[in-house]
Amino acid sequence: ACGGSAGDSKSDSGQKTVGFVAVGPEGGFRTANENDIKQAFKDAGFNLVYSPTQNNDQQKQIQAFNKFVNDEVDAIILSSTEDSGWDDSLKKAAEAEIPVFTVDRNVEVKDAEAKKAIVSHIGPSNEWAGEQAAERIAKDFPNGANGFILEGPAGLSVVKDRGTGWDNKVASNIKVLESQSANWSTDEAKTVTAGLLDKYKSQNPQFIFAQNDEMGIGAAQAVDAAGLKGKVKIVTIDGTEAALKAVVSGDLDYVIEYNPIFGKETAQAVKDKLDGKTPKADIQIESKTFDAAAAKKALDSGERKY
Amino acid sequence: MSSAAVTPKAKKAKGGKFDAQMIPTIAAVVIFILMLIMGQVLFGTYFRLGFISSLFIDHAYLIILAVAMTLPILTGGIDLSVGAIVAITAVVGMKMLNGGTPAPLVLIIMLLIGAAFGLLAGVLIEEFNMQPFIATLSTMFLARGIASIISTDSLTMPENNSFAWIGGEGWKIIDNPKISNDLSINLGVIIALVVVVFGYILLHHTRTGRTIYAIGGSRSSAELMGLPVKRTQYIIYLTSATLAALASIVYTANIGSAKNTVGVGWELDAVASVVIGGTIITGGFGYVLGSVLGALVRSILEPLTTDFGVPAEAVQIVVGVMILIFVVLQRAVTAFKKE
Amino acid sequence: MAAAEKKDDKNNVVAKLLGNNLTWSVVALIALIIICTIVDHQFLSLTWNKNTGGLAGPLITMLQESARYLMIATGMTLVISTAGIDLSVGSVMAVAGATAMQLLTNGANVWVAILVALLIGLVIGSINGVLVSILGLQPFITTLIMMLAGRGVAKVITSGENTDASQVAGGEPLRWMANGFILGIPANFVIALVIVLAVGAVARKTAMGMMIESVGINQEASRMTGINPRKILFLVYAISGVLAAIAGLFATASVMRVDVVKTGQDLEMYAILAVVIGGTSLLGGKFSLAGSALGAVIIAMIRKTIITLGVDSAATPAFFAAVVIIICVMQAPKVHNLSAELKRKRALKDSQKAVAA
Amino acid sequence: MTDKQPIVVMKGITIEFPGVKALDGVNLRLFPGEVHALMGENGAGKSTMIKALTGVYKIDAGSITVDGKPTQLNGTLDAQNAGIATVYQEVNLCTNLSIGENVMLGHEKRGPFGIDWKKTHAEARKHLAKMGLEHLDPRAPLSSISIAMQQLVAIARAMVIDAKVLILDEPTSSLDANEVQDLFAIMRKVRDSGVAILFVSHFLDQIYEITDRLTILRNGQFIKEVMTKETPRDELIGMMIGKSAAELSQIGAKKARREIKPGEKPVVTIKQLGRRGQIEPTDQDVYAGEVVGFAGLLGSGRTELGRLMFGADKPDHGDYLLDGKKVTIDSPYVALKNGIAYSTENRRDEGIVADLTVRQNMLIALQAIRGMFNPIPKKEADEIVDKYMKELNVRPPDPNKLIKNLSGGNQQKVLIARWLAIHPKLLILDEPTRGIDIGAKAEIQQKVLELAAEGMGVVFISSELEEVVRLSDTITVLKDHKKIADIVNDDTVSQATIVETIANSGKEA
Numbered sequence A: 001a002c003g004g005s006a007g008d009s010k011s012d013s014g015q016k017t018v019g020f021v022a023v024g025p026e027g028g029f030r031t032a033n034e035n036d037i038k039q040a041f042k043d044a045g046f047n048l049v050y051s052p053t054q055n056n057d058q059q060k061q062i063q064a065f066n067k068f069v070n071d072e073v074d075a076i077i078l079s080s081t082e083d084s085g086w087d088d089s090l091k092k093a094a095e096a097e098i099p100v101f102t103v104d105r106n107v108e109v110k111d112a113e114a115k116k117a118i119v120s121h122i123g124p125s126n127e128w129a130g131e132q133a134a135e136r137i138a139k140d141f142p143n144g145a146n147g148f149i150l151e152g153p154a155g156l157s158v159v160k161d162r163g164t165g166w167d168n169k170v171a172s173n174i175k176v177l178e179s180q181s182a183n184w185s186t187d188e189a190k191t192v193t194a195g196l197l198d199k200y201k202s203q204n205p206q207f208i209f210a211q212n213d214e215m216g217i218g219a220a221q222a223v224d225a226a227g228l229k230g231k232v233k234i235v236t237i238d239g240t241e242a243a244l245k246a247v248v249s250g251d252l253d254y255v256i257e258y259n260p261i262f263g264k265e266t267a268q269a270v271k272d273k274l275d276g277k278t279p280k281a282d283i284q285i286e287s288k289t290f291d292a293a294a295a296k297k298a299l300d301s302g303e304r305k306y
Numbered sequence B: 001m002s003s004a005a006v007t008p009k010a011k012k013a014k015g016g017k018f019d020a021q022m023i024p025t026i027a028a029v030v031i032f033i034l035m036l037i038m039g040q041v042l043f044g045t046y047f048r049l050g051f052i053s054s055l056f057i058d059h060a061y062l063i064i065l066a067v068a069m070t071l072p073i074l075t076g077g078i079d080l081s082v083g084a085i086v087a088i089t090a091v092v093g094m095k096m097l098n099g100g101t102p103a104p105l106v107l108i109i110m111l112l113i114g115a116a117f118g119l120l121a122g123v124l125i126e127e128f129n130m131q132p133f134i135a136t137l138s139t140m141f142l143a144r145g146i147a148s149i150i151s152t153d154s155l156t157m158p159e160n161n162s163f164a165w166i167g168g169e170g171w172k173i174i175d176n177p178k179i180s181n182d183l184s185i186n187l188g189v190i191i192a193l194v195v196v197v198f199g200y201i202l203l204h205h206t207r208t209g210r211t212i213y214a215i216g217g218s219r220s221s222a223e224l225m226g227l228p229v230k231r232t233q234y235i236i237y238l239t240s241a242t243l244a245a246l247a248s249i250v251y252t253a254n255i256g257s258a259k260n261t262v263g264v265g266w267e268l269d270a271v272a273s274v275v276i277g278g279t280i281i282t283g284g285f286g287y288v289l290g291s292v293l294g295a296l297v298r299s300i301l302e303p304l305t306t307d308f309g310v311p312a313e314a315v316q317i318v319v320g321v322m323i324l325i326f327v328v329l330q331r332a333v334t335a336f337k338k339e
Numbered sequence C: 001m002a003a004a005e006k007k008d009d010k011n012n013v014v015a016k017l018l019g020n021n022l023t024w025s026v027v028a029l030i031a032l033i034i035i036c037t038i039v040d041h042q043f044l045s046l047t048w049n050k051n052t053g054g055l056a057g058p059l060i061t062m063l064q065e066s067a068r069y070l071m072i073a074t075g076m077t078l079v080i081s082t083a084g085i086d087l088s089v090g091s092v093m094a095v096a097g098a099t100a101m102q103l104l105t106n107g108a109n110v111w112v113a114i115l116v117a118l119l120i121g122l123v124i125g126s127i128n129g130v131l132v133s134i135l136g137l138q139p140f141i142t143t144l145i146m147m148l149a150g151r152g153v154a155k156v157i158t159s160g161e162n163t164d165a166s167q168v169a170g171g172e173p174l175r176w177m178a179n180g181f182i183l184g185i186p187a188n189f190v191i192a193l194v195i196v197l198a199v200g201a202v203a204r205k206t207a208m209g210m211m212i213e214s215v216g217i218n219q220e221a222s223r224m225t226g227i228n229p230r231k232i233l234f235l236v237y238a239i240s241g242v243l244a245a246i247a248g249l250f251a252t253a254s255v256m257r258v259d260v261v262k263t264g265q266d267l268e269m270y271a272i273l274a275v276v277i278g279g280t281s282l283l284g285g286k287f288s289l290a291g292s293a294l295g296a297v298i299i300a301m302i303r304k305t306i307i308t309l310g311v312d313s314a315a316t317p318a319f320f321a322a323v324v325i326i327i328c329v330m331q332a333p334k335v336h337n338l339s340a341e342l343k344r345k346r347a348l349k350d351s352q353k354a355v356a357a
Numbered sequence D: 001m002t003d004k005q006p007i008v009v010m011k012g013i014t015i016e017f018p019g020v021k022a023l024d025g026v027n028l029r030l031f032p033g034e035v036h037a038l039m040g041e042n043g044a045g046k047s048t049m050i051k052a053l054t055g056v057y058k059i060d061a062g063s064i065t066v067d068g069k070p071t072q073l074n075g076t077l078d079a080q081n082a083g084i085a086t087v088y089q090e091v092n093l094c095t096n097l098s099i100g101e102n103v104m105l106g107h108e109k110r111g112p113f114g115i116d117w118k119k120t121h122a123e124a125r126k127h128l129a130k131m132g133l134e135h136l137d138p139r140a141p142l143s144s145i146s147i148a149m150q151q152l153v154a155i156a157r158a159m160v161i162d163a164k165v166l167i168l169d170e171p172t173s174s175l176d177a178n179e180v181q182d183l184f185a186i187m188r189k190v191r192d193s194g195v196a197i198l199f200v201s202h203f204l205d206q207i208y209e210i211t212d213r214l215t216i217l218r219n220g221q222f223i224k225e226v227m228t229k230e231t232p233r234d235e236l237i238g239m240m241i242g243k244s245a246a247e248l249s250q251i252g253a254k255k256a257r258r259e260i261k262p263g264e265k266p267v268v269t270i271k272q273l274g275r276r277g278q279i280e281p282t283d284q285d286v287y288a289g290e291v292v293g294f295a296g297l298l299g300s301g302r303t304e305l306g307r308l309m310f311g312a313d314k315p316d317h318g319d320y321l322l323d324g325k326k327v328t329i330d331s332p333y334v335a336l337k338n339g340i341a342y343s344t345e346n347r348r349d350e351g352i353v354a355d356l357t358v359r360q361n362m363l364i365a366l367q368a369i370r371g372m373f374n375p376i377p378k379k380e381a382d383e384i385v386d387k388y389m390k391e392l393n394v395r396p397p398d399p400n401k402l403i404k405n406l407s408g409g410n411q412q413k414v415l416i417a418r419w420l421a422i423h424p425k426l427l428i429l430d431e432p433t434r435g436i437d438i439g440a441k442a443e444i445q446q447k448v449l450e451l452a453a454e455g456m457g458v459v460f461i462s463s464e465l466e467e468v469v470r471l472s473d474t475i476t477v478l479k480d481h482k483k484i485a486d487i488v489n490d491d492t493v494s495q496a497t498i499v500e501t502i503a504n505s506g507k508e509a
């Protein structure tokens, strides 16, 4: 996407410019997702202008969004760090008649004018993923069990959604001894888990629900170091390659995919809209779940992109 | 750079009070204008009124924070808590609005919370000998932590609230058919400009302001001169924290929602703005107007990296290098002038 | 008479101890351990873990985590002593970790990976050094820039991925460095301690320590005595870079995976806190490596306490801040001079009354 | 006179620092319309006494009465509000601000829109003019003027408040004779307006010229309060040093001139060495064992020439010859390596390393030239420190004290020890006796002569013509950043000769 044509807006050359308000590379899911979107739009013949933020700072995203409106791009893809706070910007987009497509995270809009700007939402569901985790633990331990939850940084909406999903479906005989944040980090998850295993040794913890793969892998190492491999089952969300391998090797019990590969779908929706069609308002991306067998099959197939 | 060479000449012509201390600030002006011109020439959108409008509307908060940060930095201190104060005041304010508290009262309480953290920082610094860096780092953790304890939800503003008026669309001064050519302004920008004027008057036309510079020159001298150093230090941290609360008001009003994670890293953006504007981090020299320009320069870095299509992984490197070039250039100009 | 003198002596020792920052750091450390033990009676228990061939228990994991803080706090101490600051250590950790992990996954020999990671740390530290010493840029802003750019470099190295080398064969030495044990004690802690002692020995047995302090106290006066302040400044930033790279290896080797965003994030702040808790002033001058080492362990201990107490994750920053504020307030001269000050005031009042009468 | 009521009464003042009792039951009375001098050797406690009166230090015992009211001074602000204006021993101004602002800080003239800078500057100009500084632009940065000028600015600042008490701690130590006279004229005017002046100086001539009353301190102890007129010099010196004046080591009249043998090579020769804006290209020889005095008015360029010869500033013109060989001296390190040392006139900013100990301050230069990784063996270090602590009589005799806690004069001695420790071939001393008590001054002068006798080349820069004439073999006279004369200091030369030289060359130019 190296080119200075961002401002050439609705140029006669025919190539449409799409602004991508992104989160930026932060490993795992995000990098796979954004690379896929970039590639898909390139393949579809769009000029995609990519604008990442830092520290998940919504302010930088708002700035980028408003800039795209001023640049009069043909469409905006919004991968927001927050689900609210977009009303004003969306209103501007509506006024400028720029269609907006939200990806990954849906945004909440109150203003009727602003709502008009959003054409479709494309992405998998975080709540669904959390529910899957709860169901898996219920299946693993029909007689009940004790365990921990490793959360992302307090306050992110992904963390809340995955937590809500878990709460929706968690069985009554499953007891969460403690929820701790490990900041999405492998390394921190290892420390935190080691601490929790020490602390709750007497209560015989049997499961860990890690809200992302990175933390799950860290937890697995702590479990291994404590000599509890296999005795403590770890369920994670995301479905990165490293996590699938870990499922195969038995370090993790179960991985719920949060499918990042929906660039094609997004590009198609944009194309449809610009061609005058009306894409579906909610394009759900299907995600899979992996136990050891499924993970092995997926890895062997060589089709996974991340 | 041609601009750099021009500056000292312009300086000499004016003579008088116009001294070497102002060069970095002038360099900031020149470079800001050059960046705008570059953006316009290459991408054709930087002179659009819409771009200029959102540059100010979207960064009114940063301008306020830059002014706030200028005060402690002028004394050789720093206030790392501004970002976290934005978070806690935003969360509390939004909670109260949703609880039905009238907007004016909410505004006052937000400012008071900011002031309370400023007071705490002041006490830690002046009564317990903590260095400003550590004291405000502590209040930063504290404010951020309390904000998270209060709520980790994304809070949105209730409908039809007089609070939103501050940030709302404001007024279109020039209304063109195309939104990208509208020149608009909102109350947030006006507040920011008022804050700038306030900062200027405080620093250059009050004794407190001059004491701030004196402390930056030499705290012990200022003390021996019989200046009210302690009181001034309290004023500084109270003001910077209260202005941070004001920035929070402007920002939350603008986007209509709040969250405990808002403002992470903003203190560093504010510091970068202040430094780009020519204020020396060790204190004693600098101008509040420079900080404002610094905030604008800082704000324009991201659009430029986006338009140049800098690969995502390298964006931070490029932003870092741009600030570096900036600082080196200022340094070179200053050294050149000294010769 | 003699007894009175002895008592005076004792008072003096107590006063000296009370006035010493290290004392308060030790008190804080012990207090945290006691709190943890009250909440978790197993806290002090040590068991032998056959699995890892070392001791196991909460204190051991705490020491394991403290290794990286020891490294960055040591480098930071020297930098702060010159009245500078190094905000880039966290990012250097990420860069060094990313380098090592990326090299390993690309099939490089583990020793090569380690060496290159350290070299990268040295290079980034040296760039800081050159910018600060030769170009005369302000340390705060220079290393702030490096903190931003460094994280970008880490992302470039891994193409934005969180490179995972845990499955790579041959990474054993690196893994051992972070997870292994020497005589039952965590290897990384032992390595860190040895490095701290080595730096301390070099600083204090040669004139390096004094020259660093001298530059921090009065750069111009130092220049006039024939010291080359530029050389000193360059040196401390370079050292800080290398030590941060070691910390980065500890952090990534612990899970054999780099996290481009999270590895080393915010750790510059922890390092600075450790240094300040250890009694080195941010204004430069006299430094205490022992104090900083203690500070580093305290930081690890605070984090351990948070886990042990089960502090809600939302409340962790506030808890952290509260502990830091308490420690710093305890160290404030005003607080430990409180009784002396009251005594002085009383004596003064008495003497003035006597005069008036 | 005696029936006058004192405006300030300090009684039984005691101040203790960790390990030292700096003041022990000292009394002091200041009377309106009088100049009162605090007398005592370096470290006697004069500055500490002043800081007790201005609220910088808290007193441990005793009482302070101002205007008949018992007063608690908890800070400089309190003192200022009580009508006490102070000029401290070390210049305490803010170099980042303008001259005018420094004068007016805290007392800026205010209009309806905050500070009115026009009025403030005008006011500053007025106060500067009172000090004979009308030529200074109040808008110029303070850093653009010399320390001496800054001292005068500090005094101008002290006069801004309507003080009842004016304290001047060694204000004359960096002034030349003319400026001292100007200052005295002002002091008299102020005194006659009914202000009590507290004055500290190590120049007895000045004491007898300007003061009315003396309080003598020794080792932190109150010795006596006397009237100046009624106290002969010998008696005063006796009270100050605790032994009779006769015992004071005295150096004879003028030093016997060291003859330069024909064909003898100088240790250092500079040829047309100069630096734009600081000092015009200058020639100068210094022979082994020769003392070259630099004389000139304030701002004549003596310091600049000294710094250039030391490499503290890089020359942009000319050559440097050492023992006849051309060398490049472009940094203090190179100079020190080549055996050239320079003791600064700006002790606080360029001299002491405040937070290091006396011992470290003495050894640091030697260590620097030996290299960072080649530490001085402890035994050798101990010997050096021991030797100079004794030889220069540094007090307190504890090398492990932080140098910042020493009195000004003792700091100076430590710095001289620092340079002697490296055994230089050429020692440049810039105002080495500034702020030093009469006993120590004689010791230092004696030391200079000894060093010269041992074959060291010495450049002696001083604003006191008297000592320049007494110690030098050759006197280099500078004016307006240019060398104007080399005077061979034989028996015919006196202070007057030099004053004349300076005056005459002015006419020629």
Ligand SMILES: Nc1ncnc2c1ncn2[C@@H]1O[C@H](COP(=O)(O)OP(=O)(O)OP(=O)(O)O)[C@@H](O)[C@H]1O
Pocket: D017, D018, D020, D021, D022, D040, D041, D042, D043, D044, D045, D046, D047, D048, D049, D089, D395, D396, D404, D405, D406, D407, D408, D409, D410, D435, D437
């Ligand atoms: N802050 C301090 N801490 C410890 N000792 C101090 C401190 N300040 C001064 N002293 C000691 O108190 C004594 C008195 O010092 P003071 O500065 O009052 O001397 P002085 O009479 O002004 O000498 P001089 O003529 O050299 O200026 C000295 O022995 C000095 O070492």
Ligand SMILES: Nc1ncnc2c1ncn2[C@@H]1O[C@H](COP(=O)(O)OP(=O)(O)OP(=O)(O)O)[C@@H](O)[C@H]1O
Pocket: D144, D145, D146, D147, D148, D174, D296, D297, D298, D299, D300, D301, D302, D303, D304, D305, D345, D463
């Ligand atoms: N005519 C002048 N007006 C203003 N400043 C001057 C003037 N001449 C010299 N100065 C400044 O005064 C300072 C002192 O000059 P210099 O060090 O050469 O004097 P000096 O002869 O060593 O006198 P001293 O050491 O007694 O101050 C220099 O910084 C110089 O810039």
Ligand SMILES: [Mg+2]
Pocket: D046, D047, D048, D089, D169, D407, D408
């Ligand atoms: Mg004194």
Ligand SMILES: [Mg+2]
Pocket: D302, D303, D304, D345, D430
């Ligand atoms: Mg001089």
